[in-house]
Amino acid sequence: MSNFLYGIDFGTTNSALSIYDEDKKEILTTITVPSILYFQEEQSSSAPLNYVVGDEAIAAYLEDGMKGRFMKSIKRILPRSSFIETRVHNKRLNASDLVTYILRELKQRADAFIGQDCRKAVIGRPVFFDDDNTDKDALAQRRLSKAAEQSGFEEVRFQFEPIGAAFAYEKTISKRERVLVADLGGGTTDFTYLILDPEKVGSKDRRNDIIATGGIYIGGDSFDSAFMWDKGTPHFGKDTQYEAGPGKMLTVPVSLFANICSWEQMNFFNGQKIKNDIDNYYYYSKQNRKFKNLLTLINNNLGYSVFQSIERTKVELSKSDQSEFKYAKMDIEIDDKISLENYNQIIEKDLNKISSYLDEFLQNAHIKPDEIDSLFLTGGTSLVSAIQSLFQARFPDTPVHSGDNFISVAKGLAYSGYLFEQEN
Template sequence: MNKHLYGIDFGTTNSALSIFDEASQQIIATITVPSLIYFPQEAIPGEKNYVVGEQAITGYLADGMKGRFIKSIKQILSRSSFIETRIHNKRYNAADLVALILKDLKAKADELLGYDCQKAVIGRPVFFDDNDPAKDTLAHTRLTKAAQLAGFGEVRFQFEPIGAAFAYERTITKQEKVLVADLGGGTTDFTFLILDPEQAGNKDRKRDNMASGGIYIGGDSFDSAFMWDRGTPYFGKNTLYEATPGKVLTVPVSLFANICSWDQMNFFNGLRIRKDMENYYHYSKNDPKFKNLITLIDNNLGYSVFQSIERTKIELSKQELSAFAYSNMEIEIEEEISLAQYNGIIAKDVAKIAAYLDEFLASNNINPAEIDSLFLTGGTSLVKGVQALFKERFPQVPVNSGDNFTSVAKGLAYSGYLFDD
């Protein structure tokens, strides 16, 4: 009889699925996809009319960046203001959109196994939207519904940093008290727990988890801060307009806050906003930088701009200088960014993570001296400013890391004990 379970890390930026063979107690494969969906501009009757992951990027670029390109879907799970969006005359709520990515992962894994696997441990952040019980319940309900829509009949949920910890546990040789930090695109989560290689696979791990917490800040927050500081001036943030003679005003900054957040940019296409932008453009005497904003929205260029921001962030995790460069449809950006400048841009968000970390340690009575090791995972853990934070806070504690993009999924796959509740 086939007996497998899937460990699924549905992430803001990337998602991963690990296939666990319960007989051999081994992970036999791990699949990763970017958490992206693309709906072509023209729907074909009777066809699927959407693609996921790398195919979403390919399709979006091949179609001249038309259609609907959706990123960072995880961030809308906790937002009661998001009810649904209409694409190709079909309504999609939050669970529907998440289910498309989960279904894609499941189909790929089922094809490898040769049967329909119904069993999954799905990761979730400690808090979907800071410590707000109502939002957390809403997000958890939506994620549960998405799993059902994707075809999973048996589902359990595990905190993502605990999943990361269980992956790390398979690499150590003795018992350790470990502080795990899972720094993803949308959230930063912490867990303090006892790991012991002799306990790996044990059915009762509840006593080993001593504290968990999280904050709603991640790599997307850094990208938004960068877009606000360095990107929006190229899209007319400081544009002046004269609607009445002699009265010169600055275009409302709320327009530019919208283009700094992916989940808002996805749905930033209302007729009223479009009319307002046309008026501002007219009364600014056709300011070329404000024209860039109209071009950005009309041509759905947000993803390609944020790709440039992401490249800058990645390069600055390896070197001292990078170029923030973008050239498309008369939008021209070319600016050198130093690591010091980048650290200044993200300083407020890093400070918030640091403040929450201090609060987490204090509220759970964790003495830094009792921490044997740190385990950092998630793509945002590669950012130099983040690494500096942990080195400064814990100068004597060894810092470890695994595969920053698959550690959580693998650890979730090791969490089969949750089905014995």
């Protein structure tokens, strides 16, 4: 029987698993799935939950008329102490349970590929799950560890995701380099400064080569949330007035719209009290047409399809100076022209936070820009035009490299088998 190791990048938007053959010392293949769960509307109360993962989840969700329970960006709830559990068809599921469904799917696909049960994995994690909060970070780590155990893994090590990306890049260089790695994903932006050397590939101890690590809880989801707030919520009745009493007009609570801008909130934004409140605001707003769109959005689980349109706009603006934010479903009609300049203004606050954190990271680690031999950018958010401009302006004379933005981390994690040989 051959010896295998899985490198697993459980991501906010997408997850990937690289299969590493420890005998041949090579990666055989990498499996990717969107980090999405869908629980069908029709369930048996006495049987385990029926669910699908990834692209199949999207297809089943659409086929079922966008009913059932659809969940995205599950990684973002890992550090949330306020999230205890959610109920799906009267079954209680905690954060580890939800992650388990995705890890188990990846494992089953990989096991089918190699024809055996692999129980050894290096799993990636952000430098900070929730900024610099050690309690939340420890909670997220425990939940992820539990999910790995429930998925069938017995030998598990954890590696910072940007370090994984760095080891993937190390396979492509011909000489020693001091590299700043920026891993910009859906949930976090992580930095690592380290020394890479092709002669050290596969070395058992790389601790002395890792000079500094850091991260901030901002990523592509933050950009999408900012866009939804600025361009989306006006179409769903933000600033709607309702009659709170005879002759007394108030504005509907802003929290309703903050919730539809955040996927980890929208995943669980289906309680009966919330629905009753929205119905009442609609009635007392004299059936405001735009506020009705909020009712349609919530009652028909349209959140994912709206955010798909936002994602398309973001992707188009990474290649062009103009795009359109278009959405048409169940009487909701959105057709707004969006310029790259306008988009950059919308995400400016988050861009400034990333830029400020980068300054802080370099200063605290005593890293001078001219000491950096190269930059390695990875993660889907690294493709955003404003992100590219940020790094080009900050390091005008430093070569910028990128690998496969969606599987680099998983590959590098698979190259991190040395972690099993280090003393605990």
